[in-house]
Amino acid sequence: MIQQNFKLKAVLFDMDGVLFDSMPYHANSWHKVMHAHGLNLSREEAYLHEGRTGSGTINLICQRQLGRDATPEEIKSIYKEKSREFNTYPEATRMPGAWELLQKVKAAGLLPMVVTGSGQASLLDRLEENFPGMFRRELMVTAFDVKHGKPDPEPYLMALQKGGLNADEAIVIENAPLGIQAAVAAGIFTIAVNTGPLDDQVLLDAGADALFPSMQALCDGWEELINNKKGHTH
Incomplete structure (x- = not known):
């Protein structure tokens, strides 16, 4: 007691x-959508970024790969696609x-x-x-x-x-x-x-x-x- x-x-x-x-669904969703946008984020790396806001994760990958911040439009588009992909999986x-x-x-x-x-x-x-x-x-x-x-x-x-x-x-x-x-x-x-x-x-x-x-x-x-x-x- x-x-x-x-x-x-x-x-x-x-x-x-x-x-x-x-988390497996989040990791798969991030990997698939980032790849579709020409950005590299492995499933395992997604676990390292877990807890960061979606915009924060997108920004970090853009800075690393493209040497610039993600635009507000990119953040909105990528996160919307990521959410849509996540919702195609069975309920966690x-x-x-x-x-x-x-x-x-x-x-x-x-x-x-x-x-x-x-x-x-x-x-x-x-x-x-x-x-x-x-x-x-x-x-x-x-x-x-x-x-x-x-x-x-x-x-x-x-x-x-x-x-x-x-x-x-x-x-x-x-x-x-x-x-x-x-x-x-x-x-x-x-x-x-x-x-x-x-x-x-x-x-x-x-x-x-x-x-x-x-x-x-x-x-x-x-x-x-x-x-x-x-x-x-x-």
């Missing part, structure tokens, strides 16, 4: 690759262990929140359907809310602000290096779950405080993790 004097009040969840097993399923972990979070009296770089309306709309009663829309932070996507700390700082939280009252669950960097920069204890093809070391190098091989493994080890965290909280 969480002790009353324990500071933890909220758990901030990334969405893609943490709540939904959607809940990540195994995510629902069970959320039930533990709720049972402990903690506030679950979503902090995502995604602006993919189809997934955002399905949060309530797949995780009923877990997330409050007004407390979500999405691509529509921020000027600077991950790895900038703004999304997580905004989540703290929306939730009325201090950094030491939250834990972040992330699967992407940019998301981990953002959470660490916001001063929040950050758990990495390696649900993609990246090497564990990439996530640790990004600054993760703890690493689990899957959401199910995190769910299974949740009580022990929280008790250890409690011992280290001043």
